[in-house]
Every structure is written in C-alpha cells, then in structure tokens.
Amino acid sequence: MKNIFVAILLVSLLASCTKNFKDFNQDPNQISDQMLLQDNNLVGSPFSGLLFNIFGHQIEEDLCHDSWMGHLNTPTPFVGNVNNTTYYIRWNAYWGRIYGSVMSPSKQVIELAQKYNLPLFATWAKLIRILAMSKLTAYHGPVIYSNYGTTASTILYDKESDLYDSFFKQLDSIQTTFATNTSYTGFKKFDPSYSGNISAWMKLVNSLRLRLAIRLSKVAPALAKTQGEKALSDPAGLITTNADNFKVSLMGQKMPMAVICFEWDDTRMGAVMESFLGGLKDGRVSKYFSTASNSALYADHPTFPYKGIRNGAYIGAKIDRVPFSKVSEDFQTVPTRRSFTAAEVSFLKAEAALRGWVGAGDPQANYENGVRLSFADWGAGGVDAYLADNTSTPWNYVDPIDAKNNFTASSTITVAWNNADNNELKLEKIITQKWINNFTNSLEAWVDFRRTGYPKIPHVAKNDSSPDWGVIPADQWIKRMPFVNGERTGNTQGVADAVSKMGTGAKDDIATRLWWDTGGPNF
C-alpha cells in the first residue's frame, strides 16, 4: 500500500522537523539567563526591582497605613465607603508583593550568586530581604521566612520572636561580610540607592538594627538594649546626615502617592496632618501638601489654607472632597522615595536615650537634631522658631462637608523640648515628630503608634469592623492585617500554626496585637 509507505515517510520527516520546537516556544522578547551573563547582569540586574518593591502602592499603603496614621486619606468612597480605611478589609496585597517580587526573585539571585561565585551579591540580597520582611511582619506578625523555599505542602511561619532573632543574627553576619569588603565596587552598576558604596550600606545595617531594637524595647527590653547598643557602637556608624539617607529609586516612575493624588484623585491630605501641622505651625506643610482649592473649605483657619480628610471618614460623593488639599506638586517629579532617614535615626536615638541605652546620647539633642535634619531634608524653613514654640498645640478638626468627621485634638503637646517633662510626654514629642518626618513612609509610623500610642490620633470616624475580619472596639485602632486568603486556603495548617504562635487567644483578625504591641505602659 503506497499510502502507508508515504505515511511512514512523512512521519519520519516530521519527527526530524521538531528540533526547532524548543526555540519556537520561547518568546524572543524575553531575555535568557545566558544573555544576562554578560556584564554580570544575571546576578545584579534584579536588585533595582527588589529595592523598588520594598514599597507598595495604593492598596498596600495609601488605603492602609497612610490612612490609618492620618497622613493621607481618600476622598473616594471605595466599595460603598466600607473598606480598609474604615476597618473592613478589602485589599491585602503587600504580602503578595513581598513574596512575589522580593522573596521569589531574591531566592534565585542568591542561588545564582553562589553558582557564579559572587557571594557579596547574596549578602546584599539577604539584607534587602530583611528590609522587606521586617516591614511585612509589621503588617501580619508571623511570616514565612526561615522555611521559605521549601516544597512541603504545609509551610510553617516564623514566630515573631524567632524572626527578630534571625534578623539580628543575619545582620551580624552581613555586617561582618561587608566589613571585610568595604572597597568592593561590584554593586555600583546595580545599586540605585548608594551606587555600590559598601560603607553606606553598613550604616543602613546599623540603622536597621536600631529600628528593630526599638520595636522590641517593650516586649523584650534586654534583647532590645543589647541589639540597640550594638547598633549604636558599631564602628561603621549610623545614618547621621541627610546625605546618608536610604532612598529607593522610583525607576523612572512617578511616586505612587502622586499618581494616586493627581492622576486618580484618590488621595488627599489627612485631617490628622492638618491638625498637627497647622496647630504646631509646622513649616513642612508646604513641602508635603498643596493648598486647598477653595477658601471656604478652610474657613476654620483662614491663614492656614489646607484642608485634610478624616481617617476612616464618612464620605458621600467623591466630588465632595476632591477640592481638599492635594499632596505637594514636588512629588510629581521626585526620582526617589525615603526609606530610612537620618532624622528617623535621630528620633530612634532620642527614644534609646530615654530608655538609657549606652551610646544613645542626650534625648533633647537627638530630638532637636531630628527635627532639624527633617526640616533640612524636606527643605522647610523656620526650624528655630518651631523648636522654640512652647505654646502652639494641635488643632481640632472641622470637616466642611460632614460634621460627623469632626474631631477634637486629644494631644496637647508643643514642639519645644522641656527637660522637666516626664518620659511619657517626652516620648510623645519624639514619636510625634518621627510621625511627621516619616510622611511617605507611614508603615514605621503605624509600628510606633501601636507600640507607644503616639501620636495621639483620633479613632476612625466610621468603624465598619465586623466579625468578618475582627471587631475593633470604639476605643481602639486596627492592630494588624490578616493573613492572605491564598495562605488561608492553600496553607491552612501553616496559618493555624502561625495563629497559635501569636499567643493564646490570638485570632487571624485585625484586632489581634502583634508580639511587640504589648498594650502595656511605655516605661
């Protein structure tokens, strides 16, 4: 049968034609590892992305802690005005960003660094992981860290105390490695933050250690003191000048806050910011915000032409509050955003000094230095008068649209330091100034608020918390973010174990306190 013969012939011909299948199934617009080997791009090129993804965007920040901390608030009644800003969780995305865009690629980077004998890149990647995970744990508490990268069907989370132990130990080893390689220049091309200056990264390591130590100052005072003092005494030093500030490149993109504000009209000045900046006559206000478009909006303080939106506000129509104060136009063009500033370090040292940590120096000097560094960093004037002001206090807030959003300022602090004040009042001043300085980095403000109760910000006007995600009583604020749905359904036992690691009575809800949020006195 001739056709059978032909069929056999054709089969053999076809079989030989499948050789190019592999290449044909590759997207020519994607870049292979082979191609990336050139100029060591393979190991170095993901770093800018790893750093970029330390920060979130609208649903991770603006509609979470930017709002909860009163820095910014949305004029938009998202999901019927029932959403994260009113304590009903609609978005829980930072987890996915950290695991998807930091942990997963950095795992590959670490493996590739080892394979191609570039161990310092692995060290660097591990430092970025600690930066990222120390932020993520501040949302959720337990996170997957030491068991990351396993194929087990259940992946256990790290208990917070273990997690911080790991962080500190790894910071030790990172710092040791960096210390013996200070002249290494291999990062230069890939490092948008410090141009590969190892000494600068070492200052960040110390500063980060200090930040984490202060976090634990109430829950584990001995460990905190040891680690804090280690950070304060390390010869590499801390971030002390604004030139040392750790900034993350926006990689040509607009600052998320500017996109959300100017392009989407979805964020405006927070009412709490209005209360503090206006009340304390803070010169930074014009660097943070734009004036409101209509003077009728700020009739309660005509000389201070700003109007913010209450945290967790009652919102009818979006248009009502679109004319409120936008953020400063400067944010439209900034190429970087602040991740760790000298001012924050100074405020950390001020608190460390209050707590008597060796090497922290004088609380007042650190406090005032922090304020000066912050004013300089933001380019604001009038710092001397500001620091001397012992009469101005935060204002009450009036919402010109809906009086349900009004609040009375509960803080009566002034800016001027008074050595006669008790530690509690001193701490309130320090943390309030830290909160102002950490504008655009409000996660740290949320950590401080939960830890110390400062600054004294109002409760949400509209509390939609419910048993779905946990009830926040009227006299409380949101405590944490729940674990993500993917983990709740896909790693059920891991999540159950994580909840048990948060202590007895803990639930995977927004009302359960994190480990370092003791709820006890500050001193």
Add this chain to the structure above:
Amino acid sequence: MLRINVLTVLLFLGLTAIAQNRKLSGVVTDGTTGKGIPSATVSIKGNKGSNRATDADGRFSLSVVNGKITLQVSAVGYVAKDLQVDAGTNEVTVSLAQSVENLSEVVVTALGIRREKKTLTYASQSINGDELRKAANINFMDALSGKAAGVNIFTSSSGAGGSTKVVLRGNKSLNGLSEPLYVIDGIPMVNNKGGQPGSYGGTDQGDGLSAINPEDIESMTVLRGANAALLYGSQGANGVVVITTKRGRSGKVTVNFNSSTTFDKVFNLPAFQYDYGAVNGSDYSWAMTKGSGYKRGYIENFFRTGVDATNSVSIAGGSDKTSVYFSYANTSATGVMPTNTYTRHNITLNQSTKLLKDKLTLSSNVMLSSEISRNRPGAGYYNNPLTGLYLFARERDFDSYKNNYQVFDSTRNLYKMNWYSTEEKQNNPYWEINNDPKFAKTYRIIASAKAAYEITKNLKFEARGSIDYADKLFDNRYAAGGNSVSVSPNGTWSYTKYTDQSLYTDGIFNYNNKFGDFSVTAIAGASYQRNVFNDGMTVGNGTVSLQYPNFFTFANIPNNVMFKQTINRSIKEGVLANATIGYKEMLFLDLAGRNDWASTLALTGNQSYFYPSVGLTAIVSEMIKMPEYISFFKLRASTTKTANDVPFNVVSPNNTIGGTGTANATGGISRNTQVPFSNLKPEEIASTEYGAEMRFLNGRLGFDFTYYNATSTNQFLRLSAPSGSGYTFYYVNAGKITNNGFELTVNAEPIRKADFRWTTAVNLAQNKNKIVELIASNPNYQVGGDDEGFASIIKAGGSFNDVYIYKFNRNDAGQIILDTKGVPTKAKTQTLVGNVNPDYLLGWNNTFNYKNFFLSLLVNGKFGGVAFSKTEAFLDAYGVSARSAADRNGGQMSINAIQGTTAVTTIAPDVYYSSIGDRNRIMESYVFSRTNVRLAQFVLGYTFPAKNKNAVIKDASVSLIGRNLFFFYKKAPYDPEQAMSTNNSMQSNDVFSMPATRSYGINVKLTF
C-alpha cells in the same frame, strides 16, 4: 519546506496513466420551476473522484471516458437521480424533483472532502449561502443563528465589524474560548479574537470572521462534534465550520449584483425617569420632590439611525479547462452611536485550470479584505459615553452640555471637557465621541493554491498551501482635558500594531474503490501549520502624561513608558489517516487517526500525541423493509478522543525587562518565577455521539437527532504557588469537565403545491455542562472571581461560568436585616443564582413561496440561564431609573425587613436603592432570566420572472428585510444575545453596553 518537495516528487511519479476522454456538459434543473440548480453534485458512477458542482445556472462540465456512462446527480433539497448517458451524447439536461432533504446529499467535510451524507457517522448540517445572505447580515456567522441546531451564537453589541462568539456543544476548555475552527475550502482560517471590554471599559477589537464577504459563500457545513473534526487535530476539538466558496463554472459568464441597505435603530433602552433631579448639585438624582420642566428625550436622541449599505458584484465563468470567479464588495456602515463608522472592502479571485488531460487541476484562491472602523462603541465604566448620558442629573440642562461639551481653558490654551461630575466613570458623552477617537484597521489576505492530481482512477493526490495574513492596527486617542482618572493631563494614547500570520500546507492521498459488496474511501496525508500571531508592538501612556498635549506620536511618549513587543507563535505538524469501509451501501465503518507534534509542548516529552476515532453508520431502511411512509432511516454512532493545545511559552519562559506598571518598573529584570512545567500535557477531550436520521413521506418530513457526551480532562490550569514555595505560580493538568446534550433538526414541507410552498425547519438543542472536578486536593479552587459585584465562576460541582452575586442579608424568617441606620445589609457571601449559558437553543425557520413572492420568518429562542445588568444597578443608585421614580411617587416603598428586633415594613426609596444599586452592592434585583424568544428575521421578496431565455437580466429579485424585530418573550432589561463581550466570563453581563438594535431594509439582487 523539504516536505513539500517530497510531496511534489510523489505527485509527478503518478503522472503516467492516460485514458481516452470526452467532454460532457449539461445543466441540472429544478423539476418544478425549470430553473438551473446551483451547487448540485454531478459525478460519474463508479468514479467517486469525479465529483463536480454545478454553477449558479446549474451548469456543469465533466471529462468522461468514451462510451456509455451513468451520471449520478444530487443536490440539496432534491431527490437524487442516476442518468444513463450514451456514448454519443455530450450535452444533457437533468431534471431533479424537489424534496425536503435529499437522501443522497453530498456534504463537504473535513479537509474539504466531499462525502455522501448518508455515509457519515457523525452529525453535520449544511446551510446554503443564499440562506445566510437572505437578511443582509454583514457577518456571515451572525446570520447562522437559529438556522443550524446546537450552534450557540452571541454577537457583540459593538455593531458592524464586531466579534461573534460561537460555541458548539458547550464549553470544553478552561483555557480557551471553546470556539470552533473555521475552514475555507479545506484550509483552516485564522479567527483570533481581539480584546474585549470588561467592567472598567474597553472596546471589542473584533475577530477574524468579520473579514469574510458573505457573498463568496456557496455553502456552509457545521460539524459539531470533535468526531467530525478529528482530521484537523486539536484545532478542531471544538467542532468545525466548513465554508465552501463560490467557483466559476464552464459555460456562460454570470454576473451577479447585490445591493442591500439596512437601517438600525436602538430599541430596548432602559426605562428612565425625568421627574426627579439632584439636590445641591449632587451626582445623584435623589430629590424626593418632583421638579418641573426637566428635559426628556435626550437619551433617545443621542443615538442616530445606523445605516449599513453593502454592494457586491461577482463575475463567474470559465471554459471546460478553466474557471474563474471574481467578486468585489463594499460595506459602509454608520453605527447607531454617533461618529461610529465601519468600512469594508472585499476582493476575491479564484481560478482553476485543468491540465494533462484533466488529470491535474491547479487552482488558487485569493481573498483580500480591508476593514476600518472608527469609534466602535465599547462598554464598561471608563471612557464610555453611555455612563454620562444615562446617569445625567435630571435637573440640569443636557443641551448646554451637548452644545458646549468642551470649554476653552485659557490658562492651558486648550479645550477641556465640560461636565458637572468628576466621577471616574462619567464623561460628557459628546466630548467622548468627538474628542476621543478610536481607530481600528485590519488588512487581510487569505491566499491559497492547490494542486490535485488523479494518479489512477481510484487514487487522487492533493497538495495545498495557504497563507492567512492580517495586518492590524488599533489606535485609541483620548484628548487632554478629559476625565482625570482615565486620561493623563496631556492626553492618553494607546497604540497597538501587529500581524497575524498563518502558513498552512498539507498533502493528502484520496483513495476510492469498490470490492464486491465493499467500498473503501480512504485518505492519508500530512499537514504543517506555522502560526505567528500578535507579532508586533503595543505602547500606551495610560495616565503618565504625554510630553506635549494632544500630540500622538512615539516621540511624544514619556521616557518611562515602555514600548512592548508582542508575539505568540506555534508550529503544529500532523499526519492523518481516515478510512470509510462500506458494505452494500448500508453499513459504513469509519476509522480515523491523527498524530500531532506541537511546538507549545516542546521539552515536556509530550509534544507528540495521537488521537483516534471510530464510527459506525447503519442505513436501516436499506437493511430491512420499512413501512411505505418511512423513506429513510439511519443510525449512527461514533467515538473519538482529541486534544486541546496549550498556550505558547508556558513550559519554561525566560525573564522579562520591566516597564512602567510592571512589578519591577522601568528597566529592571523581572525574573521568571514560574515553576518549570516539564510534564505539561495537552488537554484531552473524549467524546461519543449517537444519532438517528429519518425521513418520511418521500422526504417531506425528516428529522435528525443526535445525543452526545464529551469529557474534557487534563485541563490546563494556572495556580498561585504557595507563598513560601519560592515561586509565584505554576501550571497543572487537572480537572474534568463534561458536556452532554442533544441536537434535533426537524424538516418538513407542510405545503407543496405548484405555486405555493411552505418549508419549515426546527432546530433544537440542549447542552448540560458540569465541572466535575478541577483540583482534587483543593475543592475550592475556582477560575474567575468577583467582578464588581458580578462573579462568573468555574468551580467543581458547578457549571461553566456560574453566576454568583450578593443577596440581601436575611434572617431565617426571610426578613431583610437592616443595620442601625435602617439600611438593608448585604449577605456575607455571594450566592449562586444561575449560569450565563442557556439550557436550550431553539430556531424555527420558515420559507413560504407563493408564485413569485417569497417570505422567510425565523424565530429564535434561547431558554434558561441568567442575565445580569449592572447598568440597571447604577440607574437605581443614581435615582434615574423609572422604578426609582415610581417608588418615590408613593413616598415610601414596602419592604419585609427587621431592624434589631423591630419589624420594618416601609423604607425610603433613596435609602433602599442606594444600598442595593451601584457596583458591588446587593445585586439580587439585577439578575434576570436570560430566556428570550424573538422574531429574528423577516424577509419578504418578489422575484421578477425573466422575460425569456436571452434576456439581459436573467434573474432579479427585491426583498424587504427585517432583523431582530421584536421579542415574543424577554425578561431581561437588555438583549442578552447582543453581548458586551464575546469572551467567556462576561457573557450575559451588561455594564453600560450598547442597547440592542433592530434592523430593517431592502435588498436588490440582479443576475445578468
């Protein structure tokens, strides 16, 4: 290309047998009317390869051996006839008697092979090209709805040039669209669907069907099951629509001219109110007291009468050695949406030449088309004129916004949109249609060449090659000064340009012979297809500002916006064989097998896969003596296994360089974090069908029944990797989907008189879909999720695209629970309320002929399923729906509710509608039955009888056309068959999509 050379050599090896031939020509005529029957099949008995089809006049010519032969003549709708032709006769006239459906009908099956329908072991249904053209549809598939059983068709509501979704026998794959393969003269045609609108907006980017000129279609055969389509391999897994194009025939030149003009009007707009306005300049028309003198009618007046004009001309002719067909058509449509236009030009040229004593036939076919559409209407929230139009606050003066849709901004020296609301979804509708031009262009060529050689009397060889090439451009511009959420301050531009190219070639042996009582029809061959789709680029600045306002060119793109190159490609190689063994023309066994090699499965070890098919047909009426009134009785069964492809580049992708909006921003390397899928397999579909065909009363009544079931396994699923795994996502082969149902066609000719004839056909089909399992270890795994309050979900235990929405939160007594402020509360979780797909499809097509008048009536019905209208939810929330006014008229509306422990029986309409309407709220009131029955087509015409045989105008007819005229039954507030999207999940969802249109017009046809 080595393959082709080998095939060519083989072809020429066969050029040996030469016999003495003569030419026989003739005409096949209708026994009743005496007119020529086009597309009748003429063959020489004992030589199955000699099939010829008659031309438009019923003429044919054949090369036959010297001496006496027997001609077999058959045609759709006629009783077949065998005719002895003496050695000396070279010109014959064959007159055929009409029947409802002929027993010896010939159908075009896979690979363009013509087979006698009675031998088929699977369901097929043919539709004549005239039937498709009857109502002047611009898109030939839209015209098929209701005319063939089991063909579920949704048309995009975007108007002329829009896409169409066609599903045969249910959704079989989670990964693809389950749409059939389209085949033109045996060669697969590319039908890539462009982007579709979603809740947030977008515009239908069309598909590959709209480029085809309906005038070129001679006939169409729908092969519904994978059983029929096996020979196309995995491409045919969802069924095949086989298109046979018109050909020139030997004899006199025929010129056809056809002109149709139809007018489209929107109907079925939502019910609005114009009595209550907004308070204090609010966006919401929730005043509780009536205003006076509010304008009305501006919504209806916004739409215009659309005009679709199509003119086509074709010339066909030939000699006994060559034939040629040429056609040109242009379609010019202005949509009901102002500024929307669509222009199409089609040119088709095909020719066929016989050489080497008619043993070698060389033919070619070239189809060129150009489609240009401007401002094709979209749907969804953003940049949609309908949102602003519908939600307009009633106390305002619409005309002032209409006449001053833009205002000059002297600080910027440019025009800005003038609209009272800054909502992200609202625009001045006139700004939107005038200042946000959307342009889409497709240039396409489908060219094929074929060589057929008769090696011996019983063995034929055909080699074919084709290219289907489309050049596409989508250029959407949004002027500066528009909506700040969706448009950058300097304007927004999205530009996409790419080509789709498909190369196809095959070589097939065709063998026919008889051995005593046994007949054998066998084919064997190989095919090669290389697709390079979406080969081009896309760039869009989104809300990142252009450098200079309102200037749309690459140089003006900001430097942090990435130009993205796109591609999607695959190679498929296959060998195939098929044999039909017949016994005494009463029992037919059909065996087929195909092996594919797919590039998308490279590195998996599964790139080669085989699937078989077996079928059996018994013509019972030939086996046993049947009562007189049963003229034909056939039973058939077949079973097959086929496969669905996996997508391009999923096995082991490389890394990407980031751009704006990507995880790693401009310039960063995004490492591929997918788990390598080294054991990926093709999706598998096993299907079985059983059928029965019966004809009664000499064919005046007939039915064709099919029961089928299909089981799809190895579904290709994308899953998020566990957070701690080190990866972000992975693919698995899992799941099981079943589809089963029946298809029934009943044909009848209740009246058959000399000058009055009524033929009727009912097509009925049911499909039941069940998602048996997706991921066994994770029963909650689902595809799809909530889309702003409407969830279209595929998960185990349900059906494809089940609809879930939020209902009221009720207590056990059924009372709606109000919160402390008296506002109805929403249930915690979404509830299953139905499925987007209909359960039953019904088409009832009638043709009446009275003397020279003809009347065609088509009733289409779809039964079951749900439709969802977010438009209505918005209208309620904004207080602009008629019901929101009716309830305000009464002051309070009644409700069965409870607040705390107090029963509540009344509620203020604004509180009620604000709590349920808008997106994401209590959507219970916006789910409707999808069931609808309509008069889909009405054609009344008159044929002018030709004065005499030599008249210049041989045939002329004029007809009045109506499409989508009215509903016999419909509960949804919009037309569920005119979908905002033709993808899977958004079906039967309405988010400010275009209202349905009703069309009426006139068609004139002249034949010279």
